[in-house]
Amino acid sequence: MVMEMTPHFSDDKVALKDALRRLRWLITGIEGSGIQHFHRQRTVLTPTPMPVEPSPKEDQPIGKGRGALLAEVREDLGDCRRCRLHAGRTNLVFGEGTPEAELVFVGEGPGFDEDRLGRPFVGRAGKLLDRMIQAIRLSREDVYICNVVKCRPPENRTPGADEMDACSPFLFRQIEAIRPRVICALGLCAAQALLGRAASMGGLRGRRFKWRGIPLICTYHPAYLLRNPVQKGAAWQDLVQVSRILNETNHKG
Ligand code: URA
Numbered sequence: 001m002v003m004e005m006t007p008h009f010s011d012d013k014v015a016l017k018d019a020l021r022r023l024r025w026l027i028t029g030i031e032g033s034g035i036q037h038f039h040r041q042r043t044v045l046t047p048t049p050m051p052v053e054p055s056p057k058e059d060q061p062i063g064k065g066r067g068a069l070l071a072e073v074r075e076d077l078g079d080c081r082r083c084r085l086h087a088g089r090t091n092l093v094f095g096e097g098t099p100e101a102e103l104v105f106v107g108e109g110p111g112f113d114e115d116r117l118g119r120p121f122v123g124r125a126g127k128l129l130d131r132m133i134q135a136i137r138l139s140r141e142d143v144y145i146c147n148v149v150k151c152r153p154p155e156n157r158t159p160g161a162d163e164m165d166a167c168s169p170f171l172f173r174q175i176e177a178i179r180p181r182v183i184c185a186l187g188l189c190a191a192q193a194l195l196g197r198a199a200s201m202g203g204l205r206g207r208r209f210k211w212r213g214i215p216l217i218c219t220y221h222p223a224y225l226l227r228n229p230v231q232k233g234a235a236w237q238d239l240v241q242v243s244r245i246l247n248e249t250n251h252k253g
Contacts, residue, residue, distance in 0.1 A: 095146025
């Protein structure tokens with residue numbers, strides 16, 4: 001019995017190692033375009049099955065389209081001065097991507113480049129996020145990217161609870177407008193804003209949460225991954241879960 005099982009187990013281990021190596025290439029940009037070959041490996045190694053949940057797109061409110069709802073949120077945000085972060089901003093960074101996105105990424109808040117350009121994730125961390133998105137065979141145009149706070153915190157510090165409280169109603173409305181099939185929280189700030197409680201990333205990763213009925217996966221922030229590249233393999237596991245949810249719900253039509 002053991003003899004029969006062994007070859008399958010070691011095949012899986014080899015496939016897993018190979019796929020993780022390829023992901024590292026993709027994310028670090030050291031090597032490797034081969035996304036298609038990589039993707040073939042990815043389907044082989046998809047880990048731990050999780051329960052299938054109903055597709056949130058079925059809950060889409062009838063009436064205004066997602067684009068119109070998003071535009072309304074932007075209009076209500078206006079020239080926001082609801083918290084002290086407005087004082088230091090060059091540009092308010094609302095978010096960008098398609099209102100039809102099936103996947104929404106939520107980051108923490110704009111950094112230097114984002115504040116300058118008024119667009120989310122356009123600096124070094126953004127370049128890594130682009131590669132993470134490509135690794136699951138999507139592009140920036142397929143997803144929606146936004147942050148918990150829309151104005152840059154001074155010196156890129158973590159947003160304060162009062163700043164998150166002032167801004168998160170707009171984040172929630174953005175996500176409600178889109179009603180994606182899955183949300184990916186990038187880092188603790190986003191996870192905490194969406195889950196409404198403090199936790200450690202160790203306690204959040206590898207689990208499927210729900211935000212107002214929408215599956216939520218928490219992973220490391222790309223800026224953290226730039227400082228701790230050893231965690232990129234773990235981030236890949238999280239992205240595999242995201243991709244898996246998208247595939248599950250797609251199969252449901
Ligand atoms: N970090 C974030 O959390 N958001 C951005 O938009 C850029 C960097």
